[in-house]
Amino acid sequence: MLPSLPGLALGLLLILALGQTFQFQERVFLQSLGLDKEPSPKKFQPVPSILKRIFQDQEAAATTGVSQDLCYVKELGVSGNILRLLPDQGPSAGDATLRRRIEPREFEVSFDPGELSKETRLLYEIKWGKSQRIWRHSGKNTTKHVERNFIEQITSERRFHRSVSCCIIWFLSWSPCWECSEAIREFLNQHPRVTLLIYVARLFHHMDPRNRQGLRDLTHSGVTIQIMGPTEYDYCWRHFVNYAPGKEAHWPRYPPPLMKLYALELHCIILGLPPCLNISRYQNQLTFFRLIPQNCHYQVIPPHILLHTGLIQLPLTWR
Structure with missing residues (x-):
């Protein structure tokens, strides 16, 4: 039995409405990420911070064993899985460099x-x-x-x-x-x-x-x-x-x-201090790095730099 013309018209309108709804959700989603249109697979863009949070939440859920609804993005309140992962294809063939x-x-x-x-x-x-x-x-x-x-x-x-x-x-x-x-x-x-x-x-x-x-x-x-x-x-x-x-x-x-x-x-x-780093080569195979600090280095170089580079260490107190 062939469907009636009113039924066909209603079905067509429903498809168009769903299509427009999905396009609207996708457009809102992309705009919330600061993207005007769908990113081209050949054009790499920085990962928006909101996407980073989504991926981090999913990784955390995977380690704890807690299931997540992957078809709901809680940060945006947008239902539907509309994330597209673009594989790294190396430098684009159109890259001028x-x-x-x-x-x-x-x-x-x-x-x-x-x-x-x-x-x-x-x-x-x-x-x-x-x-x-x-x-x-x-x-x-x-x-x-x-x-x-x-x-x-x-x-x-x-x-x-x-x-x-x-x-x-x-x-x-x-x-x-x-x-x-x-x-x-x-x-x-x-x-x-x-x-x-x-x-x-x-x-x-x-x-x-x-x-x-x-x-x-x-x-x-x-x-x-x-x-x-x-x-x-x-x-x-x-x-x-x-x-x-x-x-x-x-x-x-x-x-x-x-x-x-x-x-x-x-x-x-830059400070005009004598060398504090000695670099030597053993039998043209191994490179050795050795610190040779003098008193002037401890007197002039700020403590936080000395600590960061390992020239000094904070004392440990056991309780």
Whole structure:
């Protein structure tokens, strides 16, 4: 028996109404997350905090054995399972920086703070004027140090004149030597509207007084120098490395204590203190890090930094 025309019309209206209701709920849900439309699978966006809470609640429920209604989002009061998980597919093929990314193995070897790699690798990004666009690239030593190569390349650009305003961020596997520090200062003096922020994985021949003075001179010239930490390693992995699909969050987990030791030594350099970190290589295989603090380090370095780096320890009281 064929359905009547009024029945067909009623069914069609019901389908349309349900479709509009679902679209409305989904639109409200996405707007509450700060998204104007459905995120494209090829476009990665930060996970909204509200989603993090949802996932954390689900993980907590799984560990305690308490069941949850996955079709109800309590934070939003929206029924219906409308969450879409987008698998990490590696850097998008449409990524303009894809051809300028380095391979994972190259990143792992070059930026490992526990290895004394002979070559210096530079990852950098430039933000021009008030533009929100960021230009990323990389470089390494040739017959010249990578810092000099960068300066020569960027100053050869026809548009790069004295009045150009830009912000440059360097991620260096080794800190600049004293000669490169002089070249950087000269470059910044000739381009006063350029700001430079330098992150380094290791300190280059940090016992050499000339290298220590070169880094101090850079900081006195307005350059910010910091040791790379987990945040910087993660950032470089995501934006400069051609990681494999599903490996976006799997950057090399280098030992945080090494980062702290280098940070402490850099702090000593900036304060004009003698070295407190000794690095030695045994049979070209093992690298040893040893603290050699003097009285001046305990007198000048703030207690919270000494405590954070392990130079001092709080006494334990047993009750």
